[in-house]
Amino acid sequence: xxxxxxxxxxxxxxxxxxxxxxxxxxxxxxxxxxxxxxxxxxxxxxxxxxxxxxxxxxxxxxxxxxxxxxxxxxxxxxxxxxxxxxxxxxxxxxxxxxxxxxxxxxxxxxxxxxxxxxxxxxxxxxxxxxxxxxxxxxxxxxxxxxxxxxxxxxxxxxxxxxxxxxxxxxxxxxxxxxxxxxxxxxxxxxxxxxxxxxxxxxxxxxxxxxxxxxxxxxxxxxxxxxxxxxxxxxxxxxxxxxxxxxxxxxxxxxxxxxxxxxxxxxxxxxxxxxxxxxxxxxxxxxxxxxxxxxxxxxxxxxxxxxxxxxxxxxxxxxxxxxxxxxxxxxxxxxxxxxxxxxxxxxxxxxxxxxxxxxxxxxxxxxxxxxxxxxxxxxxxxxxxxxxxxxxxxxxxxxxxxxxxxxxxxxxxxxxxxxxxxxxxxxxxxxx
Amino acid sequence: xxxxxxxxxxxxxxxxxxxxxxxxxxxxxxxxxxxxxxxxxxxxxxxxxxxxxxxxxxxxxxxxxxxxxxxxxxxxxxxxxxxxxxxxxxxxxxxxxxxxxxxxxxxxxxxxxxxxxxxxxxxxxxxxxxxxxxxxxxxxxxxxxxxxxxxxxxxxxxxxxxxxxxxxxxxxxxxxxxxxxxxxxxxxxxxxxxxxxxxx
Ligand code: HEM
Ligand code: FES
Numbered sequence: 001x002x003x004x005x006x007x008x009x010x011x012x013x014x015x016x017x018x019x020x021x022x023x024x025x026x027x028x029x030x031x032x033x034x035x036x037x038x039x040x041x042x043x044x045x046x047x048x049x050x051x052x053x054x055x056x057x058x059x060x061x062x063x064x065x066x067x068x069x070x071x072x073x074x075x076x077x078x079x080x081x082x083x084x085x086x087x088x089x090x091x092x093x094x095x096x097x098x099x100x101x102x103x104x105x106x107x108x109x110x111x112x113x114x115x116x117x118x119x120x121x122x123x124x125x126x127x128x129x130x131x132x133x134x135x136x137x138x139x140x141x142x143x144x145x146x147x148x149x150x151x152x153x154x155x156x157x158x159x160x161x162x163x164x165x166x167x168x169x170x171x172x173x174x175x176x177x178x179x180x181x182x183x184x185x186x187x188x189x190x191x192x193x194x195x196x197x198x199x200x201x202x203x204x205x206x207x208x209x210x211x212x213x214x215x216x217x218x219x220x221x222x223x224x225x226x227x228x229x230x231x232x233x234x235x236x237x238x239x240x241x242x243x244x245x246x247x248x249x250x251x252x253x254x255x256x257x258x259x260x261x262x263x264x265x266x267x268x269x270x271x272x273x274x275x276x277x278x279x280x281x282x283x284x285x286x287x288x289x290x291x292x293x294x295x296x297x298x299x300x301x302x303x304x305x306x307x308x309x310x311x312x313x314x315x316x317x318x319x320x321x322x323x324x325x326x327x328x329x330x331x332x333x334x335x336x337x338x339x340x341x342x343x344x345x346x347x348x349x350x351x352x353x354x355x356x357x358x359x360x361x362x363x364x365x366x367x368x369x370x371x372x373x374x375x376x377x378x379x380x381x382x383x384x385x386x387x388x389x390x391x392x393x394x395x396x397x398x399x400x401x402x403x404x405x406x407x408x409x410x411x412x413x414x415x416x417x418x419x420x421x422x423x424x425x426x427x428x429x430x431x
Numbered sequence: 432x433x434x435x436x437x438x439x440x441x442x443x444x445x446x447x448x449x450x451x452x453x454x455x456x457x458x459x460x461x462x463x464x465x466x467x468x469x470x471x472x473x474x475x476x477x478x479x480x481x482x483x484x485x486x487x488x489x490x491x492x493x494x495x496x497x498x499x500x501x502x503x504x505x506x507x508x509x510x511x512x513x514x515x516x517x518x519x520x521x522x523x524x525x526x527x528x529x530x531x532x533x534x535x536x537x538x539x540x541x542x543x544x545x546x547x548x549x550x551x552x553x554x555x556x557x558x559x560x561x562x563x564x565x566x567x568x569x570x571x572x573x574x575x576x577x578x579x580x581x582x583x584x585x586x587x588x589x590x591x592x593x594x595x596x597x598x599x600x601x602x603x604x605x606x607x608x609x610x611x612x613x614x615x616x617x618x619x620x621x622x623x624x625x626x627x628x629x630x631x
Contacts, residue, residue: 149562153587156560171464175473177499185467287494287501287555289563293586306560307588311605314529316559319603388575388589392601 023210026231028239029246030216032427036110037214038253039103045254046096047202051195053089061141063187065180068143069283087269093135094275095261097298100128108333109355111342112215118334120212123205125331130198135298137190143183144280145290151178151186153293157306160317177286213239218427219342225426238427292371300369301362302326305402307369308395322399329406336406339413341420348418354408361401368395479624481616484550492566494555497611497623501555501563503596504621511594512548514570514580518593523600524607535610536626544595544610552621553596554611559604562587568594583608 010017060079062071075082104124107113113121136154140147155178159169174181213223213236222236229237240246270276274297279290295303305326306319329336341347344355367373373391381390412418480497487493487506495502519525527540538546545551557564564583573579575589583592591599596608614627 149587152562153560160560170469171467174467175469175499179473179499181470181473286499287496287563289565289586293562307603309603310601311559311603314605316603316605386577 023206024243024247025241026235027210027242028222028229028231028235029214029242030218030222030427031238031240031245032216032218033214033246033249034217036102036106036217038250038257039099039106041250042253042257043096043099043103044202045257046092046099047198049088049092050096053085053092054191054195056085057089058191061187063141063184065143065183065284068141068183072142083269084265087265090276091261091264091269091271093138094271094296094298095257095264096131097135100131101298104128104330105359109344110215110217111219111337111339111344113334114337114342115334116212117209117215119208120205121334122331123201123208125327127198127201127205129327130194130201132299134190134194134198135296137186137194139296140178140183140186141190142280143284144277145282145284145288146277146280146293148178148284148286149289149293150295151182153295157320157323160315160320162315162317165317178284215342216427217343218345218424220423220425220427222427294371295369297366297370300367301365302369304365304369304395305399308392308399326402329403333406337409337413339418339420341418341423343423346421346423348412348420350412351409351418354405354412357401358405361398361405364394364398365402368398479622481620481622484619484621490568492568495623500611502611502623503551503553503555503566505551505553505566505568505594507543507549507551507594510570511568511581512543515542515593515595518580518597518599521599522593522597523605525597527597527607529606533609534607536612538627539610542595544597544607546613546615546627550621551595552610552613552623554609556608557585557587557590557604558598558606558608559585559588559590559602564590564592564608 006017057075060071060075060082062068072086075086077083079085107121107124136150140151151173155169155172158172159165161168170176172182173179174185213221216222222238226237227234229235229239231241264271264275270278277296279292282290294300302323305322309319309322311318339347339351344352367376368391373394374387377385377387377390377394480495480502482493482495482502482504484504484506487504489506489508490511492503492505495504526542527535527544530540535544543551555563562585564585567573567579567584568581569579570581571579573584575584576591581594583596585591585604588603590602590604592604592608593599596610598604598607611623612626613621613623614625616622
């Protein structure tokens with residue numbers, strides 16, 4: 001029976017089975033994937049969650065500054081299961097960033113951005129930027145005070161650009177302040193244009209990856225190694241078919257992840273104000289900036305960079321330059337870190353120390369951006385320290401470390417200072 | 432076969448059709464880009480506003496709007512005014528020398544940045560990235576400045592201004608807060624949006 005249906009389909013759409021073979025049943029992935037390789041499939045899962053819960057939210061959400069705030073309250077209180085759908089969406093947004101940060105860190109740590117996977121990396125970074133745009137436009141939709149002020153602050157980053165800045169800001173908002181025009185266009189971006197772009201980029205990201213094959217924790221190319229395994233003579237000896245081996249492994253990851261996600265959705269939906277902010281449960285007021293402004297946690301490191309940059313030469317453009325530079329440098333990573341050894345397991349001590357400092361700097365900037373240093377510093381150093389001064393000193397040091405990482409890595413690998421350890425011929429059996 | 436292909440003509444047609452098509456595509460994007468510009472109704476909120484000062488007690492601030500922008504009006508006490516000159520060494524531009532981009536009208540380019548010393552009138556937007564700074568009028572130590580002499584504190588990235596809207600050094604904001612054009616209609620009424628000379 002089934003074979004007759006398959007035959008019928010096969011005759012009319014011959015590409016389908018070929019595609020399934022190519023990307024799933026006969027896609028040979030290295031046999032030594034570890035925990036870090038869960039995050040790609042988890043990102044796909046959360047993306048799917050965002051698309052489904054988002055579509056159902058859009059069925060009751062009403063864009064427009066007179067209706068948006070109330071329609072979100074209506075979803076939370078009156079729509080059957082509306083609270084669940086919205087909480088799944090907001091929790092999904094934060095968890096997607098957790099996943100993407102770890103996924104990106106994995107790619108850095110194992111040298112997955114290096115030749116021949118530069119394009120996979122670039123498409124991944126593009127995904128990161130579009131996911132940030134998606135998160136920002138979504139954050140504006142409930143039209144709470146934080147929605148309003150986040151829009152002002154982000155649009156004003158563009159306004160600092162000399163000469164064209166103010167016009168650009170007006171163009172983005174469709175007026176001198178965030179208003180109806182702004183909210184409606186952000187809604188369109190959030191529900192149509194950016195999701196389509198995301199899906200398109202995900203397809204490219206995975207197609208580009210499957211063209212060159214996955215990297216692995218040892219950073220050894222399995223396609224260059226010996227050929228022949230029990231599925232065929234021409235397949236890489238250290239590869240196993242994605243299905244059923246990795247589909248089943250990923251399902252274990254999905255199970256654990258859903259457990260954590262469900263706990264948050266049911267028992268800590270606002271995550272103590274980190275995933276859903278208290279200030280945003282108050283409707284937007286253009287004349288009142290809330291006393292304690294902080295961005296959602298996943299933007300906090302980048303926001304801290306804006307705060308730490310002083311103005312000089314009569315312009316505030318330096319903050320936005322530092323912020324966009326911090327992301328631009330990541331895009332350029334394949335051409336900054338040109339060390340021949342991929343995986344951290346066989347790289348020089350200098351690299352390991354630098355990467356550790358880089359992670360600490362990012363976390364330090366997150367602490368500043370989320371105002372946690374305001375609590376941490378008095379607790380550590382006594383109540384009467386000069387907070388403004390020490391936050392500046394700490395923050396600028398962290399920024400120096402963040403940018404210093406790229407400078408160091410460039411010199412370290414271009415000038416051949418790195419002393420690497422011998423790389424094994426084949427991946428090690430135990431990952 | 433090959434001799435029947437006129438390569439020159441083929442190249443010419445490829446280049447010209449691509450160029451014309453490209454121009455067409457670019458031209459088509461213009462309406463879409465321009466649809467994001469402020470609409471006519473968004474532009475229609477530009478008239479001057481009149482505000483009575485009667486109910487503003489000494490030391491108090493009132494916020495009104497003009498062109499959808501927040502306007503701060505402060506009734507400065509003699510004590511607050513006396514503290515202004517002392518701030519000069521800590522300020523970026525104490526004498527309002529920066530006259531670019533509507534910083535302040537010429538009649539407000541003085542030590543108090545106002546027409547009458549008592550009345551401070553500002554566009555209430557931080558010059559960093561446009562948050563509305565919080566009025567901290569009391570002259571008492573604050574967590575962000577133990578020697579606080581009254582002024583504005585911006586909650587977004589912690590810029591600080593004194594009670595003439597002059598920005599302190601070492602904060603993200605580059606410039607003093609803007610003073611809008613305004614004039615006094617009578618002793619207790621001010622009109623924002625029109626300067627003393629331009630009034631009809
Ligand atoms: C919506 C966001 C994203 C989705 C859905 C996604 C999905 C995936 C999936 C399913 C894989 C294969 C499984 C794996 O290696 O874990 C993968 C691999 C990869 N991704 Fe992403 N990704 C996203 C964002 C990113 C970002 C932000 C980066 C960093 C720039 C990135 C860089 C990479 C790299 C370099 C690989 C190859 C890893 C290797 O072979 O070792 N991805 N991605
Ligand atoms: S907007 Fe006021 S300090 Fe940034």
